[in-house]
Amino acid sequence: MSELTRAEVAHVAKLARLRLSDDELDLFTVQLAKILDHAADMQSLDLADVVATAHPYGLINVVRDDVVRPSLERDEVLAMAPDAEDGRFAVPRIMGEAP
């Protein structure tokens, strides 16, 4: 069995901005451990010399010209917002500065 603990699952939930009930924490600890156990086949491999692949194809230097294109209408943009004020998106108070 994977060594995944309930505390780790709680920490991950915090990172992911999810609130899990005690029952969910228990359930997820078991289920995630089971999935991670399945990954054990992979973890036992010695792949030290293998290059990681993040992209299936080796395209490079895909760029666009620095030419202005139309932006959206602000009314349309703010119509999507759960809350807006004074041309801006409104949110409840922010507890700290950006990291």
Added chain:
Amino acid sequence: MNATTIAEGVRRGELSARTLAEESLRSIRARNDELNVFLHVDESGAMAAAERVDDTVSRGLDPGRLAGVPIALKDNLCQVGVPTTCSSKILEGWRPPYSATVVDRLLEAGAVPMGKTNLDEFAMGSSTETSAFGPTRNPLDPTRVPGGSSGGSAAAVAAAMTPLALGSDTGGSIRQPAALCGIVGVKPTYGLVSRYGLIAFASSLDQIGPFATNVADAALLLEVIAGHDPMDSTSLPEPAPDLVAHLDDGVAGRRVGLVRELIDGADDEIVESVQRAADVLRAAGATIVELSIPELHLGLSAYYLIAPAEASSNLARYDGVRYGLRVDADDVTAMNEVTRTAGFGAEVKRRIMLGTYALSAGYYDAYYGQALKVRTQMIDAFRRAYRQVDLLVGATTPSVAFTFGSKTNDPMAMYLSDVFTIPTNLAGEAALSVPFGRGEANLPIGVQLLGPGRSEAQLFAAARVLEAVERGS
């Protein structure tokens, strides 16, 4: 009527797009309550699009290659002004201010989008049971799942509501429901179809692809939506390939690998279908080579770390600030938490958790990093195989359509239903599922054909060979 016939009739002025759209609406209405295929039927949009096509024809202009063909869109494709939910409460009520590139291309080709189809929430699932808006039922047997995550789109075509549909395939989400619903489903080469406007699940794996009742229609639809798009950095640089022109190329002289790992663990009736498919290809002039690609066994593990890792980041934006659901709270962090907790279902949360864990400090190398290396091995293994053969053949799914609830309590059991389809996504290559044979309860079986990147024309030609035998029998 198939899509190719419809488009030809409309272009010649012998069929009315409006009438076809009305017929499609009638068949949707007839069974949608029972099957839960469409989450939103865009009646006015469809009628307007159909009338534009008829108008174009009456003015003697070319209405496009899919003129008047009703099509269903998986509800993770953005269409301007049309509700788009990803089958999640977190996006309920959201109307995108822009359209996906594929939607623009469909409209330019004269297709008539009928509405948005059900899926597993954020495409995370293999049965359409994780939809926040209830499961879709398999039109061939409503006690069974249609597969997933594009279950709604597959069911729309299988129930003859629309002759065509678009889905997205991240680990098998087009091929698996196509197999379970008895239709053709294609996962194109990564980058062949623009992802702009496809709501991301796992960006390095997602591809949009066609569903159709037959191989020719699937090829036609793929030709219309494929080709370079400057809005997607991962879009291949070349224009759409010629697919329809090569439908009758056959398989004479081709080498086809029958892969042990792509049938291992499948039900006997499925293994038999695959073996019979190999026989048919041999009879049509192909050389069948029995192959083993052991690396394919690692696909599932790598996939269930890579896809959730990317998803955990892709789904961070659903935070209650700019669009979609907000649940009020005193401060913004609490608001993010209660919104996401209320808005996401259990499977989405599970995968966000798994992905966050795989990327987090101290675990990255062991999980995500290792999975990327396995991905490299998968690509190399396929490459070695394609030095020996042109195409591969195997099963699409381990079993025929299963009953509701049979796998929902065990995530790992559900994940295993994608074991044969996942390797193609990891390698960024092409594969399709074509109906071939019947199994338990006369339910359809899908045979999977796999090829290297940009091999779609060969895959369609091989699928046509199987289709001809299947139809003749």
Added chain:
Amino acid sequence: MTLPNGWEMVVGLEVHTELRTATKMFCGCANVFGAEPNTRVCPVCLGLPGSLPVLNERAVSMAMAIGLALHCTIAPSTFHRKNYFYPDMPKDFQISQYDLPINARGYLDLTDSTRVTIERAHLEEDTGKSTHLGGTGRIHGADRSLVDYNRSGVPLVEIVSGPDIRSSLQARLYAGELRAVLIATGASDGRMEEGSMRIDANVSVRRSGDPFGTRCEIKNLNSLRSLQRAIEFEAERQVALIEDGGVVRQETRHWDENAGTTSTMRVKEEAEDYRYFREPDLVDLAPSAAWQERVAEAMGPMPAQRRAAVLELLGDASGAQRDAVDVVIDLGLERFVHATAAAGGDVPVAIARVANELAATDDVSRLSVEAFVATVAMEARGQLSATQAKTVLAELLSTGGDPAAIAAAKGFEQLSADSLGGTVAGLIEANPDEWTRYRDGDDKLAQFFVGLVMRETRGQANGKAVIAELQARR
């Protein structure tokens, strides 16, 4: 400022500069400062579901220009996602370069001859901007915030120095020189007050020769003056803390401009886990040699080289003149000095006018180089007093035009040619003997007539013009 008792500060700076592209980093929205909130946004920079980034070619070129100017190695690079939740970040991750930046390992030479290592200069995207309502308008104590995403996705280059800076003044010199370099590459306007250049300072202290101490990071310093003051305060705080038997805690600190102090923002234990991973929606960047050459060719000379060129015109420069030259270079206005020199004009006067009058205004676009050279020439010839020359320049800067006409309109100029002619004619008539001798070849008498004209016009005439008048009548 020096620290007491053999203490030494160790400073490294992280400078974020916005790039002066026409559009944002990953979408076609206009990159402009000061537009109405949320009017320069699209699906991409709002992070709408389904949108995808496509890299702006000019942003890459500008990043390479910065790298070349800082003697960096331009390397194949990748983009990563830096994951953290914050309302001004629409995708709740920032696209940034991580382990493979476009520019690595360079240096910047300061005017005090120090060489500061540049660890890296990488591309990333900017965030939106929050306004805090209720309370004092600062984030703490506010009851809600409003977010504008116009700045979201604006291209940034983050330039990270090595821990090579040893005083607050040196930090200021570094930031000033870097700012001049950024402006010279054309990549940045260097406007700190508009936030287009922002500085974070890593500060630690040690006894000279000891290993580095624990550092604190001071975030978001918005002027060179704040930078210098914040570093001084922070270094002194750390020394006092250690001398009192305390230990410096690794943390992020906030600079309070009004109080002149830094305070804890976040301690290390609360540090985010950013879960960096490769951005799957972007492909790798490997600028070809040809692309790099195009960027190099388009680049003008860097401030150090330009400064040397102006100093060479001066020969021996005083300390005050060197400072004035720094100002000329920082503002990129040396074309006025070079034009003056080319016209044989007075270089010190030109430098003084650029470093004072031109530097005092934001916009020199109405002042032509020719008008500037002419004004300096008038001042050098004594046609204009220094005060009058400044007045003329002020007028030229605000409305443009011809310096002689402005001087005349203000009554500064010597007589017009017509009235000068009349004066000269009258004096010839009044001094027939001297005129005859002059006409017969005694050039010395020219000065006699010039003196008379000057007396008559109370110094407003131009000596050369008088001689021209005399010669015309000879």
